[in-house]
Amino acid sequence: MSSLLRLATAGSVDDGKSTLVGRLLYDTKSVLADQLDAVTRASVDKGLSTPDLSLLVDGLRSEREQGITIDVAYRYFATPKRSFVLADTPGHVQYTRNTVTGASTAQLAVLLVDARKGVIEQTRRHAAVLALLGVPQLVLAVNKIDLVGYDEATFTVIAEEFASHAESLGYSRGSVLAIPVSALEGDNVATRSERTPWYSGPSLLEHLEEVPVAPDPHDSALRFPVQYVIRPRTPEYPDYRGYAGQIAAGTVRPGDEIVVLPQGIRSRVEQIDTADGPLAEAGAGTSVTLLLADDIDISRGDLIAAADAPPRVTDEITGTLCWLSSKPLKPGARVLVKHGTRTVQALVDELHARFDEQTLSSVDSPASLELNDIGRVTLRLAEELSVDDYGVSPRTGAFLVIDPKDGDTLAAGLVGERFS
Incomplete structure (x- = not known):
């Protein structure tokens, strides 16, 4: 059975992310005939002689009209070796929040740069966000290598x-791979190109087929x-x-000892129910649906955790926003903090630092x-939350900061110190 890799793309506007994703879908034969026909017709209408593969990803009408990616576009494809879930994230500065969303579950990120422009401000910003989110593997796709004459020195x-x-952000040299590509021409996307013999x-x-996948969240303590x-x-x-x-x-099994937080009451799992029947x-x-051995007052927002490895219960969070x-x-x-299924009122107690x-x-x-901006802050909570450091358990180490007046999301937060 092939393994699953979750990946995201990032990069600045016009670096060719959507074209690269479209090329991957096309070269792995993951495009239906009617989809390709629709893209071909749209390309002809734009006066192009070949299909614009970026249209396979830029599905919103406003995206097609503007030629940029606005939303996070999720695509699924597979090869005989591995299955992939890919999030194509926006490149424009004003949509950085969507990049955070798309990369939050990624095990690898493909960061594109234009070979004519090199590493620019948005490249460094996206690399910092990827490091902040703990994405373990990076690929630097130096795109449009054809437009610099396949020049080795430029690459x-x-x-x-x-x-x-990347090394300054905490990445080891072995976790970052640079590849010269032309998404438009297909060089070094699915197969190695003869035009880059160097x-x-x-x-x-x-690389995507062979790169090691991050540890399975099943190996963590129950949350x-x-x-x-x-x-x-x-x-x-x-x-x-x-x-x-x-x-x-x-992972949970009947008989497991658990603790209900923030109450701190211990019990044991008696049964695991689903719509299709109980599970072992x-x-x-x-x-x-979990059934416990004891009658405990539990409500939405509480956390059932492994009794021998619980998260900490706190009314104060210091983390990175x-x-x-x-x-x-x-x-x-005054803000709201949403953590898991629980939302509490909070006060911004201190801004410790802003990371440049x-x-x-x-x-x-x-x-x-x-x-x-990326900053380290302390939030005082009106009610206790059960949290882990993000590096230990991303799902219970992440939170959102919400505007109490209109419900808008203000920030994505990570418990613990990600940058010093």
Whole structure:
């Protein structure tokens, strides 16, 4: 059975992300005939002599009209060696929040640069976001290599500059691979190109097929945010009390000892129910209903966790924020924090630092965080939350900051210190 790789693309506007994704879909024969016909017709209408493969990804009408990617476009394809879930994220600065969304579950990211422009401000910003999110593997796709005459020296300069930047962000040299590609012509995308004889590495697809996949979240300790309490109170089920939700991390089996947080009450799992019947075991990503041995007052927002490896319960979070709003964040602001299935009121207690992703330095005690800033903050919570450090358990180490007035998402947050 082939393994699954979750990957994301990132890069600046017009670096060719959508064309690259379209080329991957086309070369892996993952495009239906009617889709290709529609793209061919649209390309003819634009006056092109060959199909514009970017249209296979840019599905929104506004995206096609503007020639940019606005939303996160998810695509699925497979080869005999591996299956892929790919998030094609926007390149424009104002859509950085979508890049955060698309890369949040990625095991590998393909970061594109235009061979004519090299590493630019948005390249460094996206690399910082990917490092912040803990994406373990990076591919630097030096695209449009055909437009610089397949020049080895140009590629080498760009690859070395990015490798040094990535290393400063915490990536090892072995976790970053640079590949010269032409998404338009297909060079080094699915197969290695004869037009880059100086490049001895794999094509992009070959690398995606062989790169080691990150550790399985099933290996983590159990984390089960309760979404709903099921109490039918029918003659058939007079005493049924089940706790429904999706397992965020780990594996659960009947007989497992658990702790309910933030109450701190211990119990044991008696049964795992699903719509298709009971299970002997359930892992991360599975939606189930848990029945416990004891009658405990549990409600939506509580967390059922492994008794021998619980998260910490706290009324204060110090973490890293990627600020996604045009409204600046200042100390003293009142916000909502959404963590798992629980939402609580919070106060911004302190802005410790703002990270400059261009110079890889920190500014201590900034007056505010502006749009796309990355900063370290402390939030005081009106109610306790059960949290892990993001590096230990991403699903229970991540949170959202929400505007209490209109419900808009203001920031994506990660518990713990990601940048110093």
